[in-house]
Amino acid sequence: MPTADTVLTGAKVRTLDPAAPHATAVAVKDGLIAAVGDEAEIRDWRGPGTETVELAGAVLTPGWTDAHSHPVWGLELATGTDLSGVGDLEALRAALRTADRIDGWILAYGLDHNAFGGRPLHHSLIAEAVGEAPAYIRLYDGHSALISERALRLAGIDGPRAFDQRASVVCDGTGRPTGHLVEHAAMDLVSAVLPQTPYAERAARLTELLSAMAATGLTSAHVMDLGGDALRLLSAIEAAGELPLRLRLSPWCMPGAGPDELAQLVGLQREHGRNWRVGGVKFFMDGTVEGGTAWLEHPDCHGQGTEAFWPDPEAYSAAVRALHSAGVATATHAIGDAAVRHVLDTVESLGHDGPRHRIEHIETVPDGQLGRFAPLGVVASMQPPHAEYTRADHTDEWSRRLGDERAARAWRCRAVRDAGAVLALGSDWPIAGFDARRVLATARTPRGASAGPGLTGLMALEGLTSHAALAAGEERIAGRIAPGFRADLTALGTDPVAAPADEVVHAPVRLTMTAGRVVFRA
Numbered sequence: 001m002p003t004a005d006t007v008l009t010g011a012k013v014r015t016l017d018p019a020a021p022h023a024t025a026v027a028v029k030d031g032l033i034a035a036v037g038d039e040a041e042i043r044d045w046r047g048p049g050t051e052t053v054e055l056a057g058a059v060l061t062p063g064w065t066d067a068h069s070h071p072v073w074g075l076e077l078a079t080g081t082d083l084s085g086v087g088d089l090e091a092l093r094a095a096l097r098t099a100d101r102i103d104g105w106i107l108a109y110g111l112d113h114n115a116f117g118g119r120p121l122h123h124s125l126i127a128e129a130v131g132e133a134p135a136y137i138r139l140y141d142g143h144s145a146l147i148s149e150r151a152l153r154l155a156g157i158d159g160p161r162a163f164d165q166r167a168s169v170v171c172d173g174t175g176r177p178t179g180h181l182v183e184h185a186a187m188d189l190v191s192a193v194l195p196q197t198p199y200a201e202r203a204a205r206l207t208e209l210l211s212a213m214a215a216t217g218l219t220s221a222h223v224m225d226l227g228g229d230a231l232r233l234l235s236a237i238e239a240a241g242e243l244p245l246r247l248r249l250s251p252w253c254m255p256g257a258g259p260d261e262l263a264q265l266v267g268l269q270r271e272h273g274r275n276w277r278v279g280g281v282k283f284f285m286d287g288t289v290e291g292g293t294a295w296l297e298h299p300d301c302h303g304q305g306t307e308a309f310w311p312d313p314e315a316y317s318a319a320v321r322a323l324h325s326a327g328v329a330t331a332t333h334a335i336g337d338a339a340v341r342h343v344l345d346t347v348e349s350l351g352h353d354g355p356r357h358r359i360e361h362i363e364t365v366p367d368g369q370l371g372r373f374a375p376l377g378v379v380a381s382m383q384p385p386h387a388e389y390t391r392a393d394h395t396d397e398w399s400r401r402l403g404d405e406r407a408a409r410a411w412r413c414r415a416v417r418d419a420g421a422v423l424a425l426g427s428d429w430p431i432a433g434f435d436a437r438r439v440l441a442t443a444r445t446p447r448g449a450s451a452g453p454g455l456t457g458l459m460a461l462e463g464l465t466s467h468a469a470l471a472a473g474e475e476r477i478a479g480r481i482a483p484g485f486r487a488d489l490t491a492l493g494t495d496p497v498a499a500p501a502d503e504v505v506h507a508p509v510r511l512t513m514t515a516g517r518v519v520f521r522a
Helices: 039-043 089-097 149-155 184-193 199-214 230-240 259-268 313-325 337-348 384-389 397-402 413-418 436-444 457-464 466-471
Strands: 006-009 012-014 025-029 032-037 051-054 059-062 064-069 105-111 135-139 144-147 168-171 177-182 218-223 246-249 276-278 281-284 330-334 358-361 379-382 423-425 489-492 509-514 517-521
Touching: 006 039, 025 039, 032 039, 064 423, 064 436, 064 457, 064 466, 089 105, 135 149, 144 149, 144 184, 149 177, 149 184, 168 184, 177 184, 199 218, 199 230, 199 517, 218 489, 218 509, 230 276, 259 313, 281 313, 313 330, 313 337, 330 337, 337 358, 379 413, 379 466, 384 436, 413 423, 413 457, 423 436, 423 457, 423 466, 436 457, 457 466
Parallel strands: 006 051, 012 059, 064 218, 105 135, 218 246, 246 276, 281 330, 330 358, 358 379, 379 423
Antiparallel strands: 006 025, 025 032, 059 489, 135 144, 144 177, 168 177, 489 509, 509 517
16 A cells, blocks of 8 residues: 555544545645545555644645735735825825835835725825825725826826726826826836836745745635746746745736737646646726726716726627637626626626636626526636725725615625525735635625625635635645545634634634645644
């Protein structure tokens, strides 16, 4: 009989395998689960070279997956001063006055739209605080920024611009830029003049970040981008060692993509390393509620939100059809109700054979669309921590823009599950914190404007495990503890299913294993 590389004993194992839901010991060999059972059944897997890990009553589950994250691109997004704790304009100005300069620039991120108290974003609001320094402040949603007057000059932005996608350089009544940049194409106008982080520093930061994620129980992440030199960066890290997390990366398909670009996206699906691979393609059907770019069936309270991110929505549908025919799965950012409807309509036109498609975010959705997910096989990928930027009384910017009726349909995770859909959970780091325990807790106890009730403990755990595997088309190799499945495992000091949510969020992570390697041990 072969011997295991690692045997985990003394555990309360939640396998999520319907054939054998509970066990006390697991044997691991060559990165895969070799055997699952009780101590006596696993004893024979021990040999001279086997490492035995005694878990002393910890609860062992399939490894947790963040189903929507940006750890590589996020290194750029989360550079500079963290403004996530800023609650009003005076606090923002105070933070900017003392912010570190990076090559002369003030770089900041994570700013809540609510900090402006309903005021239109304008560089004059921060002028005194930043002085003559160029400043680039990313709003928390990752889809908008406020830049200073000097930054506008350095980037050569002196008026409105036309883009292939729904993006804008916001200007005042005289045509002068306000410093508010909405959506990626507008924000990219500044990229060429921003300070650049040295390659070696980025590699070190990424390794450190992934290790910190592993310490919260994460073993893998669905990375919703493939920007810049990500493939080179990941290859270099693996040349020197191992990635702490398993990564599945989805490159973007943006408006204007033609046959050549689509063929390149199909070709990218072959790229992989030991612990990373390209899988699927990411689309945007809209932007954000706060930025006025979520695609809604009816205008928001500012008269905005009636246009799709793709100026021609049918061109989006054609691109999805082309990738579907090539066997490539897609994930589409769709926050508003019209965006969700259009993605569902597009998938409905594809027929039933082929890859599994998914919708990301789904921040407001009416009853009439909920029942379409399961029959169409569309995965709902949602991020419960996002609701913490809203308020139950609807006095926040997100809710005020939508109005009470649509705000009452916010982050309907339980309704999605009750309708029979696959629900994968994530953080969207750096938009929200990456701690997987917090994702579990907020899924069970909705915050802010979230429309309750919350998920059960089992539903939440499935969102990070078996349903995340379904979202990636990996349900035959991941998402449960069973022989032949990946040895991606998470051990927690508290039962994430039975314990109250407020205990789960603070529960100690005892061990995290990715591909049969212990990447974190308490």
